[in-house]
Amino acid sequence: MSEATTPLMGQYRKLKGELPPGTLLFFRLGDFYEMFYDDAIEASRLLDLTLTKRQQVPMCGVPHHAAELYLAKLIKAGKKVAISEQMEEPSAGKGLVRRDVVRIVTPGTVLEEQVLDAHLHNYLAGLCCADGVFGLAMLDLSTGEFWIEQFTSAAALGDALARGAPSECVVPESLRENAELAALFPAGGPTLLSVREDWTFEPDFVADLLLRHFKVYSLDGFGCAGQQLAVRAAGAVLHYVTDELRRNASHVRALHVKTSADFLVIDEGTVAHLDLVPTRSAAAGAPTLLGVLDKTVTPMGGRLLRDWLLRPLARRAAIVARQDTIEALTRDRALLHDLTAQLAEIRDLERVIARLGVGGGNARELQALARSLAALPGLRALLAAQPAGGLLAENAGAITPLPELVDLISRAIVDEPPLAIKEGGMIRRGYHPELDELLTLATAGRQWLADFQAREQERTGIKSLKVRHNNIFGYYIEITKSNLAATPTDYIRKQTMVNAERFITPELKEYENKIVGAQDRATALEYELFVQVRDAAVLQTAAIQRSAAAIAQLDVLGALAERALALGYVRPRITEGDAILIRDGRHPVVEQLAEAERFVPNDVLLDGTANQLIIITGPNMAGKSTYIRQVALLVVMAQMGAFIPAAEAEIGVVDRVFTRVGASDDLARGRSTFMVEMQETANILHNATAKSLIVLDEIGRGTSTFDGISIAWAVAEHLHNQVKAKTLFATHYHELTDLALTLRGVKNYNVLVRESGDRIAFLRRIVPGAADKSYGIHVARLAGLPDGVIGRAKEILANLEEGEFGDQGQPKLARPRKGKAGDSKNQLAFF
Ligand SMILES: Nc1ncnc2c1ncn2[C@@H]1O[C@H](COP(=O)(O)OP(=O)(O)OP(=O)(O)O)[C@@H](O)[C@H]1O
Ligand SMILES: [Mg+2]
Structure with a gap:
């Protein structure tokens, strides 16, 4: 019988055949996970393993105790991996051991710490579209966070996808043909597409599944009314996870609905243009606003700060609530200091409870949970005196310390438990009497063996006599060839080796039963006790998730307060009016650059009437781009609720920030510089409102001068007359300054330079009026x-x-x- 037709390989092929296409199968064989055929070839390349052959079948394997590491590598390489286990103990004469796939891990559903970035969500997205409405669901299985949102354009959907950066996206088969959506997932991009059959997105199927999962009568309680498409996407995502991947999602407890009206909308291009967070296309380590602001001390806080940055608020009351809290913390430095110190004790509660919930956690994670929970009473006490109604009191109120659980874990689990959960060593002595007895017996047994060996050496006079152990016949006595003559007659020969013979005695075997039995029973009992404690923790999932969310908020508020103090930020006045008024504003990122010159602050006044569209001219290198981005950044920061780098400011809440900055080729998507520029401009003209803030940096630059000026002029007129959005427009086309002559809301500003002979000095001051010259040649000389x-x-x-x-x-x-x-x-x- 060749290997390929053995019953074992038949079993392998059956399991493999039931997997989603492209999934590697880890096939459990004793202490190894083996891979065969193409899986083996691919895995050996990705994991740097030796490829062997078993009767013509290519094969490679990884030891089961190191499997997580290899799994992590494969997931990072964008693979799906199915893990199969032996479902019964192998025993002689019973034939083939039953094997089954217990779970499938994919990039969007991985929980392993080695793969996850503590400061980033790892989202599995789902999409569902019909009649121009786009439904999006985002599930972070590693934290249990689950939310949905609907859009009326593919572009808005694209922005949301860019913000969440899912590592995997579930789409219905019928959507694969949709060109608009295909463009959102360029080949070779970071998101793995998992195509699913259309019926898994069907309304009735999905509704039933979600109601059963959340154990509710109706999804209306989650605010899902009118979110049909997003709900369908959510159902398909959950079905994919629980059914196709056979994963446990019991820690996913709620579905949140995000509504665009509550948030300041920032599109994908603007996130990149303003350097809000590191993007995939930007150089690694390039400075970002997140880099300046991130002083969070917990992973939950780190993730939330990023969310706040990419989704600032659009409702005044919510912004002011955050500001009030930050102000309170800046006023009470001792409180801020203690808060930060206490928060720093807290580990990644969300991910720890998620891993424990799906049965993946270990005793170390229980210990981490207990230590984090133990920090909570102190945190609550610290905030006890805070005024009711504020975010500090509100979040303190949401923190649930769970002292019984902490007590249980500390009593049950040793201080430094091992990673493995099936090899003992986790449970504290004194926690469980039966376990203590078994462990004593096991220890006593080892002592008995040492005594037995000494006794037999004495009796036989053979100094080299040894009691040893192997897996085949357990404990035995070994006597070297040269000493065989002295072997007592009551020894029973078991095996003859080259240099020695092996014996047993009835006494030895009798004792062995006791020792081995005790050790095995102790290990099994430890696992049982561990599972009990884990279950007790998992029962508290909802409370722990609530605490984690509160901790994340406190952490972010604390970090923003620390930044305000350390960097001299002030609290902007937030209004529902139209004016944006900033005195002595600074660029939060540029002012922090170590190599930069001293930063010169500047003012801005924008409103819906006489100062609606500002044209900024001035020499190259003067600081135009820096200035207009600075205004957009300060508005984003203000609407996050953060304090801002300025002497004082009044910010009328805006609904969207648009930017059109610099020239950037998008070769990956096959668009030329000018095409990108015009598409971004078109997006702005279509979507901006009178409540929006628009930053335009040299539009029209990518084409001939006359075409460029004409387009820029027409765009400015349209923004002024039709859209009426507040606009900052930096340009080298001095012709555009004439717009101020005909349009009421247009104001000219320029950046001051001092010219002396052939040289110019940059003063970095924005002043009223149009610039007279470009000084391009001066700058060219400076450039060499x-x-x-x-x-x-x-x-x-x-x-x-x-x-x-x-x-x-x-x-x-x-x-x-x-x-x-x-x-x-x-x-x-x-x-
Ligand atoms: N207010 C400021 N204080 C200090 N340095 C500044 C200030 N504004 C800009 N700079 C510095 O000047 C450099 C050039 O600024 P920026 O790119 O904004 O010029 P620009 O006017 O847009 O030039 P170009 O017309 O060539 O696009 C920046 O890299 C920054 O380091
Ligand atoms: Mg510029």
Whole structure:
């Protein structure tokens, strides 16, 4: 019988055949997980394992105790891995051991600590669309967070996907053909697409599944009315996890609905343009606003700060509530200090309870849970005196210390438990009398063996006589060949080796039964006791998740207060009016750059009337881009509820921030520089409202000057007349400053420079009025262009300023100023 047709391989192929396509199978064989055929070839490459062959079948394997590590590597490589186990103890004569797939791990559902980033959510997304409505569900199985949102455009959906950055997305089969959605998931992108049959998204099927999962009569309690498509996506996601992947999702306790109206909407491009958080395309380690603000001390806080940054608020009351709390913390530095110190004791409660809940946790995680929970009474006490109605009191109230659980865990689990849960060593002496007895017996047994060996050495006079153990026949006595003559007659021979013989005695075997039995029974009992304690913890999942959410908020508020104090931020006045008024504002990220010059603060005044559209001109390198981004950043920070780098500020809440900044090719999606620029501009014109803030940096730059000016002019007019959004517009087209002559809401500003001879000094001050010159050639000189080129550029500039053609119809552009005709002929070829 060849290997490929053995019953074992038949079993392998059956399990493999039931898996979703592309899933690697870890096939449990004794102490190893083996992989066969193509799985083996691929895994050996990804894991750097030796590929062997068992009768023509390619094979490789990983030891079961190190499986997590290998699993982590495969998941990071974007693979799905099914784990099969032996479902019964192997025993002689019983034939093939039953095996089954117990769970499938995918990038969007991984819980292993080695794969997860403590400061990032790991989302599994689900999509469902019909009639121009796009439903999105996002599940973070590692924390139990589950939320849905609906959109009316693919672009808005794309922004939400970019914010959440799911590692995997479940889509119905019929959507695979949808070009609009396909564009959201470029091939080779970071999101693994898991295509599922359409029926798993059907309304009736999904409703039934969700009601059963959440054990409720109706989803209305979650605020899901009118969220049909998002609910369908949510149901399909849950079905995928529990049914297809055979995973436990019992710690997923609620479904939250996100509504765009409550939040300041920031699109994907703006997140990148403003450097809010590190993005995949940005250089690693590039400075971001998150980098400046993140002084959180818990993983939950780190994740929440990121959420706050990408989803600032749009309702004044909610913003003010956060501000009040931050202000209270900045006023009471002792409280802030103690709060931070106490929070720092708390581990990743959300992920610990999630892992324990799905049966994956170990005794170390129980210990981490107990220690974190033990810090909670102190935290509550610290905040006990805070005024009711504020976020400090509210969050303190949501913290549930669970002292009985802490007590149980500390009594049951040793201080430094091992990682393994089936090898004993976890349970404290004194916790369970029967376990203590078994352990005493096991220890006594080991002593008895040592005594027995000494006794037999004495009796036989063989000094080298040893009592040893192997898995085949347990304990035995070994006597070397040279001493065989002295073997007593009551020894029973078991095995002959090259240099020695092995014996047993009835006494030895009798004792062995006791020892081995005691050790095994103790280990089994330890596991049972561990499971009991774990179950007791899992019963408290809801309370622990509530505490974790409160801790996350306290952590973020504390971090923002610390930043306010350390970096000299102030509390902006938040209004429902139209004005944005900032005195001495600073760019939060640029001002922190170590190598930068001293940062010069600037003011801004924007409103819905006379200062609605601001045109900023000024030399290259003067600081235009920095300034307009700074205004957008300060608004984002203010609406997060944070304090901002300024002397004082009044911020009328905006509904969306748009940016169109710089030129960026998007070769991956096959769009040219100018195409990207125009698409982003179109998005702004379609979606901005009178409540929006728009930052435009040199639009029209990517094409010919006249086309560019015309487009820029028309866009500015449209924004001023139709959209009426507050707009900052930096440009080198001085022609645009004439807009102020005809449009009431347009104001010109420029950035001051001091010119002395050939040199310019950048003053970084924004002042009213239009700039007169670009100083591009000055900056080119600063950048190190050769003197010859600079000189020639000056000539051409002078020609340009005079007009285009000479009397003979020759382009004046190329005319040499100081009579070097020959040169200019050669130059002509370039134009
Ligand atoms: N207010 C400021 N205080 C100190 N340094 C500043 C300030 N504003 C800008 N800078 C520095 O000046 C540099 C150039 O600024 P920025 O890119 O905003 O110029 P720009 O006017 O947009 O130039 P270009 O026209 O070439 O796009 C920045 O990298 C920054 O380090
Ligand atoms: Mg610029």
